[in-house]
Amino acid sequence: MTFKQKGDDDYFIRLLSYLRSQFKESIIEMVPYRKSVILIKTEKNTYMLKGFHTNKRLRLQEAFTSTLRSEGFEKTYLFVHPEIKDPLFFEGTYFGCMEYISPNKTPFSFQSQKNRQEGLELLEQFHKVTSSFESRYRTIIPKGIIIEKWKDRGAAFASNLSTIKYFINEQILADMLDWANWSLSGMEKDRSLFINEPFCILHGDVAHHNFLRDSKGSLHLIDFDLISIGPALLDYLQYANRILPSLDWSFERLSLYPQFQSLLNEKAFLYALAFPADIFREWNRLIREGSYRDQHKYNQMMNLSVGQYYSRKKFIDTLKKLAK
Structure with missing residues (x-):
């Protein structure tokens, strides 16, 4: 063993x-x-x-x-x-x-354009298929929610600020909270975008490790622990948040993906893209587990929070102009 x-x-x-x-x-x-x-x-x-x-x-x-x-x-x-x-x-x-799906020698990641596009296409196929049978699962799996979920995540982050402030300077923290408040206020104005039909079954965790390329090169979607019912854009929103670091937080590069083009014309979606869901999630987890003493995890968090700060700020400034 x-x-x-x-x-x-x-x-x-x-x-x-x-x-x-x-x-x-x-x-x-x-x-x-x-x-x-x-x-x-x-x-x-x-x-x-x-x-x-x-x-x-x-x-x-x-x-x-x-x-x-x-x-x-x-x-x-x-x-x-x-x-x-x-x-x-x-x-x-x-x-x-x-x-058992025999994995490829090269693990899937969002670093390559080919992988990012192929992952999106597989997710789109997943949504198309699940939209045909989601009604059968409406009484079995939960409904996908985002605004309330993010409010709770933001509240948890705020309650951890007394610890986080030892790692991140106050101006950066203030900007993160401002991004969150601006995002949620805009999402509330058009809540219907995030709750109205047509529905499909959402994957709910479109991280790179839930895309598995097999030994023959075919891409698979795995791990359905967080499935829920809702509009497909909730998965696309999470996917965008996952790939934007690999795009250096470029709005222009994100807009090149066909699956995002119509969504980027929706003001509420632009507001949602500004929410620092990844930062809040990872800091809350780090403090909950007490793992900020782990040097590797600490370095990852500092890159996410500080290393990407200026690129993310530029991206959010672009969103604010477009959402006017």
């Missing part, structure tokens, strides 16, 4: 023993990626195990990925059911068994 998480050796040894008692196939290798994501190799097959806190959540993911495939979205995994003695339940976690 290979352990990537220090301190969890005992847990994984117990888990391996349990899995060997449950699988009828002989397990020859186990590689934990996280405590809840584990690669299993047997004499015949390779699987990915994923843990869920409830059996209901596991069954939802099984049903959703099955619906995706049956409705024509092929670029993801399916849950599979190898021969096992009982449903996999270990120390409070329900484990589902998924197809």
